[in-house]
Amino acid sequence: MAWVRVELFAGLRVWAGGQLIVRFRTQKTASLLAYLAYHLDRLHLREFLADMFWGESEPEQARNSLSKALSSLRQQLAFPDGVSGSPIYSDRFYVGFRSEHMSTDVLEFENHLRAARTAYSVQEKISHLTNAIQLYRGELLPDFSGDWVEIERVRRAEQFSEAVREIVNLYERTSDLKQALHFARLGLKFEPFSEDFCEQVMRLLLATNQPTEALREFRNFSQRLEANFGNNAISLSPRLIALLREAERKVSSSQQQLPTLDALSGRSEFQPLIGTVTLLTFTWKQRGKSNGNFLQALCELVNRHKGQVIKSENSFLAAAFPCACWAVECALDCCSNLPDDSLRCFVDTVDLTGAEQLSDLLRQLRQSVASAEGNGMVICSETTRALLKRSQINLTLPPSFAPSDLQKVQGDLPPTQKFFGREDELAQLREWLLDEGNRLVTIVGIGGSGKTHLALEFGLQSLDEYEGAIWFVPLQDAKGFEALSELLARALKLPVSPEQPVFERAVQFLSSVQGLLILDGIEGALPEGASFVREILKHAPKVQCLVTSRRPVGLPEEKLMPLMPLPVPKVPENVTNDDIKALSQCPSVQMFVDRAQKFRPDFQLNERTAKKVASICARLEGIPLAIELAASWLSSMSLSQILERLEQTVSSLQTSYRDIPERHRSLQTVLANSWQMLTEPMRKILASLSVFRSGASPDAIAFVSGLPKELLDQLQCWGLVCYSETPNGEPRFWLLETVKEFVNSQIAKEEKRNLRKRSAQFFVELAEGFKEGAGKSANEWSNWLQRMDLERDNLRETLTWAIGNEPELALRLLRAAQPFWQLRWSWQEIFGFSKSLFKSVSDAPPSIRADAAILVGEWAIACGDFELASSMGKTALKLFTQTGDALGQGKAHLLLSEVAYLEGNYRDARQHAETSIAFFRAQKDLRQQALTDFKLGRISFRQGDMKQSRSHYARCLKTFEVLGDEYGVASAKSGLAAIEWRECRYKVARSLYESALNFWRIVSPEHAAALLNDMGLIALFMGNYDEARRHYEAARAIRASLGARSEEAAALNGIASVAWRQGHLEEAERLYSQALEVFREIGNRWCVALTLMDLGNVALLLGRTKQACELLSQSLSEWEKLGDRWGIAKAMQKLGTALLDEGEEAKAFSCLIESLRLSETIGDKIGIAETMESLAELAYRLKETSVAVQLFAAASKVRRQIIAPLPPVLEGKRKRFVDSLRTALGQTQFKVDWQKGQKTPINRLAQTLMKKQPLFSLHASFGKNELSISPQ
Secondary structure, eight states: OOSEEEEOBTSOEEEETTEEEOOOSSHHHHHHHHHHHHTTTSOEEHHHHHHHHHTTSOHHHHHHHHHHHHHHHHHHTOOOTTOOSOSEEEOSSEEEEOGGGEEEHHHHHHHHHHHHHTOSSHHHHHHHHHHHHHHOOSSBSTTOOSHHHHHHHHHHHHHHHHHHHHHHHHHHHTTOHHHHHHHHHHHHHHSTTOHHHHHHHHHHHHHTTOHHHHHHHHHHHHHHHHHHHOSTTOOOOHHHHHHHHHHHHHHHHHHHHSOOOOOOTTOOSOOOOOEEEEEEEEEOOOOGGGHHHHHHHHHHHHHHTTOEEEEEETTEEEEEESSHHHHHHHHHHHHHHSOOTTOEEEEEEEEEOOHHHHHHHHHHHHHHHHHOSSSSEEEEOHHHHHHHHHHTOOOOOOTTEEEOOOOOOOOBOOOOOOOOOOHHHHHHHIIIIIISOOSEEEEEOSTTSSHHHHHHHHHHHTTTTTTTOEEEEEOTTOOSHHHHHHHHHHHHTOOOOTTSOHHHHHHHHHTTOOEEEEEEOGGGGTTHHHHHHHHHHHHOTTEEEEEEESSOOOOTTOEEEEOOOOOOOOOOSSOOHHHHHHHHTOHHHHHHHHHHHHHOTTOOOSTTTHHHHHHHHHHTTTOHHHHHHHHHGGGTSOHHHHHHHHHHOSTTOBOOOTTSOGGGSBHHHHHHHHHHHSOHHHHHHHHHHTTOSSOBOHHHHHHHHOSOTTHHHHHHHTTOSEEEEOTTSOEEEEOOHHHHHHHHHHSOHHHHHHHHHHHHHHHHHHHHTTGGGTTOOHHHHHHHHHHHHHTHHHHHHHHHHHHHHOHHHHHHHHHHTHHHHHHHSOHHHHHHHHHHHHHHTTTSOHHHHHHHHHHHHHHHHHTTOHHHHHHHHHHHHHHHHHHTOHHHHHHHHHHHHHHHHHTTOHHHHHHHHHHHHHHHHHTTOHHHHHHHHHHHHHHHHHTTOHHHHHHHHHHHHHHHHHHTOHHHHHHHHHHHHHHHHHTTOHHHHHHHHHHHHHHHHHHOHHHHHHTHHHHHHHHHHTTOHHHHHHHHHHHHHHHHHHTOHHHHHHHHHHHHHHHHHTTOHHHHHHHHHHHHHHHHHHTOHHHHHHHHHHHHHHHHHTTOHHHHHHHHHHHHHHHHHHTOHHHHHHHHHHHHHHHHHTTOHHHHHHHHHHHHHHHHHHTOHHHHHHHHHHHHHHHHHTTOHHHHHHHHHHHHHHHHHHTOOOOHHHHHHHHHHHHHHHHHHOHHHHHHHHHHHHHSOHHHHHHHHHHHSGGGGGTOOOOSSOOOOOOO
16 A cells, blocks of 8 residues: 555645645645646656746755755655655656655546446446546646646546546446436536536436426526526527426426315325425414414415415415416415515425425425515525416516525534544534434533534534524623624624614524524623523524533523543553554544644654654643644744643643634633632632642542532533542542643642641541441442542642641551552552651651651561661660550561561561560550461461461451451451461362452452462462462562562562473573572562572472582571471472482481471471372382382372372373382282372381381481371
């Protein structure tokens, strides 16, 4: 597809990369483009072009002008960035377009004509001719001059005419007379003085039995000739005269053959009439009680003249007659026998095809007769006059008998600039005005929001529906009823009449008209303007009013449309062709580009301009006036300079260009005018709303302003505030930034501070009212979080202001909204707020500083800064001790416990937690006791004491249930689930996690997804690796979005665990290394020990046993420092396996036996199974084959019982191992030993191995208790 398409028919239009270009640097630049595009098949000498277009200049100046024009065209037609070359070819001597990159409608027109000449079938020929005719939208380059244009214009017009004649003949040959008539009329439209086309149209109308239409076409053709060439110049061809005679004969014959119609006086139902009939319509002024008698008299006269009443209502009657002379006689008889100055008649002869056509005709007739000047008139169409003349009927016509053609009532709409977007608003106006028939619709909005343009666009699009009866009435300068009436009469173009009041004259004209008044800018005339509109609606029952105003008119029947700005684009980071395409469809961008081209005709939306244009439109919030004013700056500023100015302030936008109305030349003036119209309470509401960053609820605005929230509805009706609804259907109000800037400039500094303080108090009360979720259900939690979610930007703004101005309010807000920050916010950002707050309270009382220190410490832990957390905990403890605050001391100890726990110092962690719970018990603070029990449960879990951990979690769960704290209940169940999976009761663990998830799915989908880290671990051990990876990936994404580095690294660790089990060892090693780096950086020793162990395991699988031994030794050392028995057991099992591969059987046995002992003690069944598998391998290497089979059988039994299949990466090794055992023993003995292994206690199997290898007893000993493994 060509990059550039040039359309030359009906005016110059250029498309470059899908973007329409209609403006150029100069008219000569456009002429040059047109010439080069028309002669696409050749190159042109530079000297020739310079002389052709700039011949009046000196040669050097002409060459420079050519270069500038070409440069401008290159810029406008440029390929996208990254694509080399240009559609324009030029060198030192020649210039031309590259035909491979360009197409033109003229070239396509020629190609279709050529194809039609060589077509094999009639249908193919018709197809090519149709395409050629459709391409010819009008004469070639009508706005351009020059010898070459004139010659080619005539030639192309002749080609078009010949194509039309040919396609008409082809359709006649195929008997498709409807299509033939369509193209004949098209030919007559483009050549209105062509006898050939007039003959074709008349011939086809007669062939389709439309003689009256044929006469009408002839009459119109004759009038055009007479109007343009005079009477003497008309000499019609014999063929055309013959067609005229045939049409007259057929009409006369139809009139004579039509049967007489029975009179149906008073009947208003439509009786279908087909064929040639004459319609007679009457209008008159209402006559009060005597109106019925007058209507009855009219009906009797119609019956007497053999007519049929087909419609009658109020002051209108329509009748049909089989003969034109009977209709005229009836009209004259009515005027004579029913003297009434207001009676007007209209007679017209038509070809009726159905009820719908008749209905349209009657509506047109009614408006035409009603709007005719003068009373007591009989108006007769030219068609009916011609019939009377041919009938040679002698009628005495009174002076009031006026020949006329049917004319529609014509309104008057001013020209407008190009319109963009507003499809929904136009559809709403169509529904209200055209479908529902509402009589008063008001478009309200701030000045410059596009109200007038929208109303005019609706009018232009609805001209057919209103049959042209639409008037535009500008009322901006009107003051008082008389001034409004004068402007209305002027818009209606009514003649001056000193005897009749101007408003009475206007409504008399409108009383019988079905039309639309666009009353523009009525706000300055209110409240008198409301009376003016009411009187129009009262006296003109068929007229509708579309009003534009900055405030409502205030009538009961008024439909309001608050007008919002145009949609704004999303600003792209790196502009692509798709971005440009998307931006070009955005109404605000479309408008900016269009208006910019008024000042810089070669301006285009491309890779260089797209981002800046999008930024400007976004900054201007889609306000049409602001876009218009900013675009006018392009005459003297670059896009970058405009954007820089707008970043400072938008309200300074102004222009001096005279084609922009004076009242709209400054945005500041527009806003100031609206501000002056407001009452003081309305101004205060706007001022209160201005302190909210992202809008606010009615309750928040009422709290800050101290005024009734009902005032918001008034401001919305004025279009000064924006309105939307939340997903729950709750209302939200906000100000455009442009309006907010202006309002802020009107508020005193002290008042602004008071408003900000009130808004901070509102959010503090909103947060504190939730009471940290105590006694709240999951749905209540969800509703509160959603409400807080809506206030994100407001909370951010409030915290920023309060930290510097009201730090105690900031502290209360940060503390009360803690659950929200934890679940829905960026932890790093809240951490930053907390640190800023701590600095701002350096001179505050000790209790305030201590609370702030606790806050900083908690968020330091969340973000991995354990050193700062420890420092803040010690500071808080010191301050709380000074003030004797026991509850505060408990919180400080709890904070220090958490730091010690995360650093792996479980002894100190337990000590601080136990101290903490003592304080809370003394203060009888059940919630803090439950939180401390939860932390003690975690500490015991890490120390491998599952029994004590379970006890703490169970007590924590019970306390939270008593408090009705579902958040705490869900957390306690997660802790208990961790114990269950550690003890390999995976189904129980999953059940507990699912129970916790029932809460989190309602409260926080993000937190629910984070729990999938634990669900991933269960899936991992159960062998559901794809499920495990999905859980870990989801957890990682969420934790990363919150800025929780430790949790994100934990998810990386989980993904790596899936990867090595599936055999992706290099991926696992890379992910483990990334996680280890994070854990070491933030000082999370437990996770460091775990990740070192995992890396050692991967090295072992990769065959790097020395590296594996080194990593596993480091891990074991860390576990021992932490005192974590689970970790020690795991590390020793892996290390024993690595030592086995190194040939260190005795050391390996020692490690494995200790691992088995610890795993038995803490109830780690998966650890038991893994250790027995390693011992089986050791036994096989020591040639204790039967013991090896028994150990492996026992391990398999454990795995089967706890549903923990062997990872796929180890299955091959296991199969080879089992095959080796089977081969060494034989199938029979293998089966015996396998069955024996599944029945023998594990400790006895280990002791058997030691007995077989006495040397090992020096390195290891095993407990006396037998291990009992029961199926779940």
